[in-house]
Structure formats: structure tokens, C-alpha cells
Amino acid sequence: MPVSEGRRAAETGSGVVVEERRLIERVLAGDPAAERALYDAHVDRVYRLCYRLADGDVDLAQDFTQETFLRAFDRLAGFRHASALSTWLHAIAVSVSLNGMRRHRRRRERETGLEGAEAMQEKPTAEPDLKDRLKAAIARLPEPYRVVFVMYDVEGYTHEEIGQVLAMPTGTSKARLSRARARLREELAAFAGE
Amino acid sequence: MKEDNFENVLRELVRDLDLPPEPPREAMWFVISAARSPQARGERRSVPFRLPVWARWAPALAAALVIGIVLGRLTDFPSPSVTSPAGPPVAETMPEPAAENAYQLVTMQHLTSAEALLAAFPVDARAGRTGEVAVWATDLLTDTRLLAETPAGEDPQIRRLLGDLELVLAQIAALRDAPRGEDVRLIEDGMNQNDVLVRLRAATGNDVVNGNLMGES
Numbered sequence: 001m002p003v004s005e006g007r008r009a010a011e012t013g014s015g016v017v018v019e020e021r022r023l024i025e026r027v028l029a030g031d032p033a034a035e036r037a038l039y040d041a042h043v044d045r046v047y048r049l050c051y052r053l054a055d056g057d058v059d060l061a062q063d064f065t066q067e068t069f070l071r072a073f074d075r076l077a078g079f080r081h082a083s084a085l086s087t088w089l090h091a092i093a094v095s096v097s098l099n100g101m102r103r104h105r106r107r108r109e110r111e112t113g114l115e116g117a118e119a120m121q122e123k124p125t126a127e128p129d130l131k132d133r134l135k136a137a138i139a140r141l142p143e144p145y146r147v148v149f150v151m152y153d154v155e156g157y158t159h160e161e162i163g164q165v166l167a168m169p170t171g172t173s174k175a176r177l178s179r180a181r182a183r184l185r186e187e188l189a190a191f192a193g194e
Numbered sequence: 195m196k197e198d199n200f201e202n203v204l205r206e207l208v209r210d211l212d213l214p215p216e217p218p219r220e221a222m223w224f225v226i227s228a229a230r231s232p233q234a235r236g237e238r239r240s241v242p243f244r245l246p247v248w249a250r251w252a253p254a255l256a257a258a259l260v261i262g263i264v265l266g267r268l269t270d271f272p273s274p275s276v277t278s279p280a281g282p283p284v285a286e287t288m289p290e291p292a293a294e295n296a297y298q299l300v301t302m303q304h305l306t307s308a309e310a311l312l313a314a315f316p317v318d319a320r321a322g323r324t325g326e327v328a329v330w331a332t333d334l335l336t337d338t339r340l341l342a343e344t345p346a347g348e349d350p351q352i353r354r355l356l357g358d359l360e361l362v363l364a365q366i367a368a369l370r371d372a373p374r375g376e377d378v379r380l381i382e383d384g385m386n387q388n389d390v391l392v393r394l395r396a397a398t399g400n401d402v403v404n405g406n407l408m409g410e411s
Contacts, residue, residue, distance in 0.1 A: 036223065043219055044217055047214065070226055131207055135211065185200045188204075
């Protein structure tokens with residue numbers, strides 16, 4: 001399926017790798033400019049991923065992005081170049097975002113428990129359109145399906161990249177995408193058929 | 195709905211999903227830098243003391259530079275490590291109190307810097323050092339606006355204080371162009387009317403309770 005930005009080219013060209021290694025060495029040597037350069041090189045993509053996994057909540061996306069980079073700088077010495085730096089960063093971003101969303105949902109459920117009675121009495125808003133239904137349906141997908149769907153169909157990662165980030169075989173990524181689409185199809189079928 | 199039709203519908207819908215907004219790069223970097231500073235690791239803030247007039251805003255400059263750049267190399271957030279770059283997502287997040295402490299720390303650093311600048315401003319301005327103070331106010335103004343966009347600005351009192359501080363700093367920053375005695379007086383009046391300096395001292399703990407420490411008994 002075509003995606004918003006298209007599949008990105010692999011970033012494992014030798015020149016890029018060398019530059020990346022040098023940048024990391026400078027960061028580890030304590031060069032603030034290198035830290036900023038690393039941040040600038042990756043922040044947009046990390047933020048996009050966090051934003052999608054935060055279901056479009058900009059505040060959460062900001063928190064997740066910050067935490068991703070804090071964690072990354074903290075552990076950069078342990079980065080072994082087994083994958084591209086971006087893959088490593090995105091793995092952290094996914095981890096941070098999923099855990100952050102679990103915390104966020106738990107908090108929201110507690111609040112909803114307290115305010116549930118009031119919320120039940122609120123008048124329903126206008127009938128959502130298909131796009132709104134899709135967003136809600138994506139948010140309701142089981143986490144493993146949602147992550148793959150967001151990364152592949154929305155953000156344009158390849159199955160290979162998803163496999164690296166989520167540490168699973170490419171076939172698993174494909175299977176989860178298929179199941180995610182099937183679930184969305186069930187949820188949206190009635191509305192889309194109108 | 196047939197599968198092909200659904201694929202088409204889904205493709206169009208995904209294309210129409212809201213684009214992520216522009217990342218708040220500077221605001222995020224601001225927080226990251228602050229959280230990585232040695233102070234964020236729990237070092238106690240030193241007790242403030244009164245400096246000679248000529249040097250009163252110099253430490254404020256240093257402190258604010260601290261906010262804007264990477265200070266430290268080490269952080270000490272107690273979280274498990276990511277053992278494999280391609281490892282599965284695991285249950286690891288920076289503890290929320292650590293993030294909150296980072297915001298609090300950077301806010302206190304900033305307000306302390308601002309307090310030092312505003313305290314020194316009347317003397318410095320009358321001594322003809324408006325250019326230097328205006329440059330410094332410009333830097334603080336940027337940080338003030340950034341802070342207001344972080345969770346630190348969600349506290350109503352801090353938000354109001356940052357708003358009032360922003361106005362004063364903007365006025366001082368404007369002195370760089372054509373400082374006049376009347377401008378200085380108007381800025382002082384504005385500071386007094388809004389009790390900006392008093393509120394800064396209260397926020398940073400440098401109020402009358404600590405007057406002796408500040409040489410203001």
C-alpha cells in the first residue's frame with residue numbers, strides 16, 4: 001500500500017555509517033555540538049513516530065520524544081552498531097511511547113472512573129466521519145497490530161525496518177499488518193458501505 | 195465491502211490523516227539539555243548570595259547559558275538499559291518524578307537568573323550599562339518563552355509569572371536600541387506594579403524570609 005512518505009531508502013551506505021560513527025564518537029567524547037547534531041538529524045522522524053503512537057496527542061508526543069533522546073544519550077555508549085542508529089532510536093521511541101501510552105490510559109481510566117457518571121450524561125457529539133472513525137479504530141487496535149499498522153501504512157517503514165525495530169521476523173510484521181487491516185475492515189465496513 | 199474496495203478506502207483515509215505538527219524542536223532540546231545537566235542528577239542548588247553590583251548579572255548569564263546548552267555528560271535516571279539495539283520494547287520509562295524534577299530545576303535556574311538580572315537592573319541602567327543588560331535580557335526572554343511552552347508553564351502561578359517576566363524582559367531588551375532615562379523608570383514602575391521581583395524571589399526562595407542570606411535584612 002502506498003504510504004504518506006513512501007518507503008525510505010536504507011541508510012546503510014558506507015559514507016553514512018562512517019559519518020554516524022564519527023558523530024557518536026564525538027557525542028561520547030562530550031561534544032555538545034555533536035549531541036545537538038545527532039538530535040537534529042533524528043528528531044523529526046522520532047517525533048512523527050511518537051506522535052502517531054500517541055494517537056495524535058502533541059503533548060504526549062513531545063514527552064515521548066524527549067524521553068527517547070534522554071534515554072538514547074544515556075545509553076549511547078552501549079550502542080554496538082548492530083543496526084543503523086535510526087533503527088536503535090526508533091526502537092527506543094516505540095518502547096517509550098507504548099509504555100507511556102499504557103501509563104496514560106491507566107491514568108485516564110482512573111479519571112474516567114471518577115467522572116464517569118458526568119460523562120454518561122453528556123450529549124453525544126456530531127456523528128463522526130469516516131476519518132474520525134478510522135482514527136478511533138486505529139487507537140482501538142491491539143497494540144502489536146497498531147504499532148505495525150502505524151509504522152507501515154501510516155509512516156512508511158518497510159517490513160524489514162519494522163522487523164528490526166520490533167525485533168521480530170519480517171513475516172510476523174506482515175501477518176500483523178494483515179490482521180490489523182482485517183480488524184479495521186470489520187470496524188469500518190458498515191460505515192464505509194453506506 | 196470487497197477487499198479491493200476497502201484497500202482503496204483505507205489508502206485514501208490514511209493519506210488524509212492529520213499530518214503531525216511541526217516538532218517543537220527547541221522546546222524539546224531545552225528540556226533534554228536541562229535534564230542531562232549535573233544539577234538534574236540531584237545536586238543541591240547553592241545558596242544564593244549577593245554579588246557586587248558589577249557582577250550581579252554575570253552568574254545569571256552563566257546560569258541561563260546552562261539552560262540553553264548541554265551542561266553535563268551524565269544523567270542518573272534509574273532505569274534499566276536497552277540491551278539490544280533491535281531488542282523488543284521493554285518496560286522501561288524514565289520515572290515521572292525525574293522528568294518533573296527536570297522541569298522544576300530548569301524553572302528555578304531560569305527564575306534565579308531573571309531575579310538576579312532584575313535586581314541589578316536599576317543600578318546597571320543608571321550606570322549606563324543598558325546595552326549589556328539588554329543583551330542578557332534578550333537571551334532570558336527566549337528562555338522565558340520556551341519555558342512557558344513546557345509543562346513548567348502549566349502551573350498557573352508560574353505561567354502568570356513567566357508572562358509578566360516576559361513583558362519586563364522585552365522592555366529591557368528593547369533598551370539596546372535607544373536607552374532613555376524615562377524608559378528605565380517606566381520599566382521599574384512596571385516591575386513594581388506587578389511585583390515581578392518580589393514574586394521571583396518568592397518563587398526561588400530568595401524572599402524576605404531569606405533576606406539575611408541576600409544581605410537585605
